[in-house]
Amino acid sequence: MPEGHTIHRLAADLTPLLVDRMVAVSSPQGRFAADAALVDGCVLERIEPYGKHLWFWWGNGLVGHVHLGLFGRFRISTTGPSSRHAVRMRLATPEAIVDLSGPTDCSIGTADDRDRIVARLGPDPLRRDGRQEEAVARMLRRRTPIGTLLLDQSVVAGIGNVYRAEVLFVHGIHPARPANECTADELGAVWDSVRAMLRKGVRDRRIVTIDRRLLPTGRRLRRGDSTFVYHRERCLRCDTPIGTVTLGGRPCYFCPSCQPH
DNA sequence: CGTATATGGATAC
DNA sequence: TATCCCTATACGT
Numbered sequence: 001m002p003e004g005h006t007i008h009r010l011a012a013d014l015t016p017l018l019v020d021r022m023v024a025v026s027s028p029q030g031r032f033a034a035d036a037a038l039v040d041g042c043v044l045e046r047i048e049p050y051g052k053h054l055w056f057w058w059g060n061g062l063v064g065h066v067h068l069g070l071f072g073r074f075r076i077s078t079t080g081p082s083s084r085h086a087v088r089m090r091l092a093t094p095e096a097i098v099d100l101s102g103p104t105d106c107s108i109g110t111a112d113d114r115d116r117i118v119a120r121l122g123p124d125p126l127r128r129d130g131r132q133e134e135a136v137a138r139m140l141r142r143r144t145p146i147g148t149l150l151l152d153q154s155v156v157a158g159i160g161n162v163y164r165a166e167v168l169f170v171h172g173i174h175p176a177r178p179a180n181e182c183t184a185d186e187l188g189a190v191w192d193s194v195r196a197m198l199r200k201g202v203r204d205r206r207i208v209t210i211d212r213r214l215l216p217t218g219r220r221l222r223r224g225d226s227t228f229v230y231h232r233e234r235c236l237r238c239d240t241p242i243g244t245v246t247l248g249g250r251p252c253y254f255c256p257s258c259q260p261h
Numbered sequence: 262c263g264t265a266t267a268t269g270g271a272t273a274c
Numbered sequence: 275t276a277t278c279c280c281t282a283t284a285c286g287t
Contacts, residue, residue: 002268002269003268003269005268006268052268052269052270067269067270068268068269068280069269069270069279069280069281070267070268070269070270070279070280070281071267071269071279071280071281071282072269072280072281073281073282085281085282086280086281088280101280101281101282102280102281102282103280103281104269104270104271104279104280105270105271105280151269153269153270160268160269161267161268161269162268163268207268230268231267231268249270249275249276250269
């Protein structure tokens with residue numbers, strides 16, 4: 001679930017439920033209990049998404065940090081606590097209960113702590129302050145494979161393994177190509193595409209990158225098809241067997257035919 | 262019941 | 275580069 005679109009979707013969903021309210025903060029599972037006590041009963045002033053990070057600005061000046069990692073998940077209930085799951089953090093108002101399980105990080109810190117983390121993030125395509133030129137500059141000056149850079153949160157914040165593969169496919173770029181062998185126009189187009197993909201992900205609440213205009217006319221889609229190359233056996237466009245190359249420590253799926261060296 | 266897998270990332274070497 | 279952590283789910287036995 002969690003690439004940047006998930007985080008921005010969560011901020012939009014949780015804000016009307018929790019912001020400007022006094023929130024009971026607890027940790028049924030226990031590991032967040034000491035931190036929870038620091039903000040329990042405070043008014044939540046703002047929920048801020050940035051890349052794959054989520055910050056909770058509390059009325060007493062403290063700032064909660066959540067990073068879902070690979071397994072983290074929020075469950076929202078308006079009818080009572082959802083049992084059965086290990087709940088690291090519970091945010092409760094009279095109207096709603098928000099349960100967080102499995103995060104890589106869930107902690108309470110200061111605004112400075114938040115700033116230090118944001119300082120090492122690249123621009124986020126889903127934020128108003130996300131600047132295309134900044135991301136292009138960060139990529140263009142390096143000869144690192146573009147597939148590695150797109151996964152590097154200090155270059156662009158919010159892209160994960162699915163969007164990286166899909167956006168490179170859409171532009172016909174082999175993931176191992178050194179970033180500085182791309183043109184500025186090309187990299188700008190990659191930014192624009194991934195921003196559009198992420199926005200669609202926020203709207204749909206899931207990743208669907210397929211654009212029928214990029215497929216041969218008459219190509220039949222199977223139920224559940226959502227990507228061109230990610231986690232597929234064969235390319236959705238040309239049926240060539242999909243390859244993978246490990247970049248940034250994780251397999252990057254690509255079509256050897258549509259994305260030649 | 263066990264095992265494999267997953268859209269992430271920090272840390273140790 | 276390797277290892278570990280966090281959790282849920284799908285699937286095989």
